[in-house]
Amino acid sequence: MTVRTAELGMTLLLAALSVYLMVKSAELEIGWIQGEGPGGGAWPFWLAAGMLACCAVTLVRWWRGLTPESRNLEAFVGPATAKILGPTVISIAVMLGLTHVIGIYVAILIFLLFYLRFMGRHSWTLTVSMSLIAPVVTFFFFEAALRILLPKGITEPLFYPLYSLIY
Amino acid sequence: MELIQPLIDGIFIALEPINLAMVILGVLIGLFVGAMPGLGSVNGVAILLPVTFLVPPTAAIIFLAAIYYGAMYGGAISSVMLGIPGASTAVATTFDGRPMALKGEADRALVAAAVASFVGGTISVILFTLFAPPLAEFALKFGPPEEFALMVLAFATFVGLGGSDISKTIFSTLLGLVLATVGLDIVSGQPRLIFFDLPGFYHGINFLVLAIGIYGIGEILWTLEISQGRVMVSKVEMSIKRMLDAFRSLKVTVKSTLAGSLIGYFMGILPAAGATPGSLVAYGMAKSFSKDPESFGSGNINGVTAPESANNAASTGSLLPMLTLGIPGSPTTAILLGGMIIWGLRPGPLLFENNPEFVWGLIGSLYIANVFAMLINLAFVPVFIAVLKLPFTILAPVIFVLCVTGGYAPEQSMHDVWLILLFGVMGYLLRKLNYPVAPMVLAIVLGPLAERSLRQSLLGSQGDMLIFVERPLSAVFLLLGLALFVYPIVQMARHKKRQGGPAGEG
Structure with a gap:
């Protein structure tokens, strides 16, 4: 496996993790609870959404060959x-x-x-x-x-x- | 002056037998982890934090701070003797320290490094003593919105100054914050993010589990990978006469040492900057202001003193925001901060009022630790050089055993130990793919505090996000954070324009 493939694989894995964290956070209230403030799931939900967005950016950068790893064709683990x-x-x-x-x-x-x-x-x-x-x-x-x-x-x-x- | 009395009290606290023993032991361990390539202060502090449950909090923090300090001294030893930095903070020391050793001036380089470290450490402790109380008093005015904005600012420094891939840096920060939310919701007490219904997640993910995983397992795997080849230790001639000569020749380094101390101190205060960039900047400054910049890189003694004074000064600098604002200035201080929470102390401005013996004992110990670190360093150089020949295949399994037992101890759960292994392997893979791990550790420590201040702020404003910009101080923090955020993007765009094409920044 090359470093380039490893970066793609890791980004996809982390994107899946982000989605899983969003779903898991949504088990709690992610909206506003009257008189109590934001629900218990809101903070982790939006953080995980941010993680997903970061993965999307990394994916685009990988596609366009902007990260050093995406241009590296050496073995990831020799x-x-x-x-x-x-x-x-x-x-x-x-x-x-x-x-x-x-x-x-x-x-x-x-x-x-x-x-x-x-x-x-x-x-x-x-x-x-x-x-x-x-x-x-x-x-x-x-x-x-x-x-x-x-x-x-x-x-x-x-x-x-x-x-x-x-x- | 009103600072003198608490400082004297603090020095007396630090001189109590148990605390003094902790200083000496900590400095020794620190010199050792600093000198071993692949181990730095952050590894030593993360792996040994569970061990400190044996002693009272004041002695514990003195021990850990002494490790931090000693490691800054120790890093120079392998930079000079092996030509590979003992810790990332000593990278700049190799540039001129190694050529000096090859010219047979290893002893001069080591003496210069020790003395410069001492000067850097002492100047920064004095600055620290002067700045800390007023800053803590100022921070007492902070409400939840200011606290939250300050944390955003701390994370933004990683984006603006960290130098790593931006989307990966932000990802790492956010993941650390999410891991901190596992367990019970801090407001309603509902179970949250209990993965696969494993009962072990109910007590949350202790920051130590992540820190030991990343710095205890992950970095050691990394070191095992890169240390496959053999290293060559330079010969060193040491005698009293040569040492005295070396001391005398330090006159030419006064300017670079003083400048390095100041640069290091102020770089150290910033969360993302710290000792490594501080020492590199100090080296660059010493070179550009030197009369013969060409001699740098081939064994100019100022190239040793500048970074060595800076990295010690930075380690003290990074304690300043930790003690006064509750925002750690480096990964090592993030772990110290987490330790303080375990010991039942609340870091931040109130610490100076509620636990003066803790704060001043720590400050006092820094003065003493500096003296001991320099003396032990100079006296035991041959011992440390012998230690450098210790094969990593002896040290690594001992560290793994320490990680397993130390990771089990705080919660007494095997679940945590398995998580450490998982985080260790993940940390290693992420690091290989250029994900910075320091923001993740900082985030898991600050996560609960950030969430609490955010929710308190929003509750107070009835969900109106504008509260963060309506209050002047928090608006300033957020603006600074925004500037740090935009800075690398603007820089990248300009870089592209100059190159006249879509060149990568690799």
Whole structure:
């Protein structure tokens, strides 16, 4: 996909988003309510209408080749970039997905093991030590110092002894 | 003078052990994020804001402001040593800082940058102390129409001065404002824009979710993309004798440093301008007023001091409208403003009356942060240079973990963390297509305030839009906004006429 195609695709996507936001805003009153002022949907409705207008302008400029992107025929995301960013985004998403099941601490550990070793190609010593230290520091910072409980999923029972230690 | 007493009180507040510790820690982190290419003050502040829930608001803002400050100093380190700016605010520093390093004068350039940053920071803090109270008092007269008009003016500066594609800039602003309306309607309390009936949208989209997504995930993806190649760190020779020599040679830079400080300060006040253009303008001015402009670009020390004094001055300048008017002067201060709302403070003119210890503690800390930033910077240059060799593949996953945990903490909802990832990927793609993201972050912070003042104004006038032009102050703000809006269009038309054809502005 070239940058030119990407700009067209993105503009159309954002235009669709604008229309969706207008429809969604119209679920609330978008006109004037007697004695109350403008309805709750009016402000987002007109903002979204403005977004749509901006997309229309961008589309015209794209058509006439006025934006630098519309004249750029290079690949939007090159193979070298995709090789780095693809696994990065997917591994973050997997970390979030795992958080729901096995909790954030184990998810962080697995994420760091994968990323440092296979993306960064660092030594096992560095990989393992960082992957172990990060969740421990996170635990004591959030749970002990801030008293904010992070999600633990099915690993919750493993933390009971630690709870009795910090509370 | 009536300013002296609160200032002294403020400095004492800043010297309290916890606050002083925050200054030092903040400056250290700031120097680090500033020096790391791809990370700037805005990334550091967005990613670390959730961490500050640990300490009281005054200590928290002092910590974040110190990061902001330290980052302005730190940016110069990688500009000089790597030839790539550590943050966009230090772009101009590479022009002459890098040639100096290649000539074996890296230490001179670093000392000059640190001292110029200190002078710029100090001059601007003094100006800030003088200007802030009267401006806050003036702003007390503002009613909802003036507030709304002022925000329109703030957004218009992005169109007039931002330099990006106009329709994309406006789109970005409007999207930020719409995202701010998700949740419950501020007047009737009705659920609004609950996408796909997901319960997570009932608490709205916290500005931090967008800020962490864009500056924590999106920009790191961007950096991963561009940092694929290896970088070369210059060698630096440091000794006390050479440092003293470097200090002595700073006499020639007095003028460029002072001019840079003033330019930076006033550019910093404008929401769209800030430290990056401020430092570029200061560099340009130093060059055009210099006796030998040809030497710029090949290692003129004034080419380092001008932008470095300007970017520090601008960071203080951008705090001025944030504290006095409630309008942030930069993306970083937009996040600080959002933080203040989380801490239960209402930014704006009343802050000086209601929370003097907060405001003056912050101002006092800026004086102290400057001193520490310069000392730490000079003392630890070799350490920071070692840090620059740290591969980004270690830093990036740590930042991602910080984003995930920090994004979860404020609302304690996984829904928000997924949104962060979505915003991060979208932010990256939008940035690649030349959509400016700073107006979006500013808009989501100001959105609820803008909507409230608009609806209050219209309610007061029975729906008559003319209220915004009937009141003199709001009319002035709107006229200025309109001028900023029209300016780039007129410029474009003139440009076209001169070229005698429909040439693009690319």
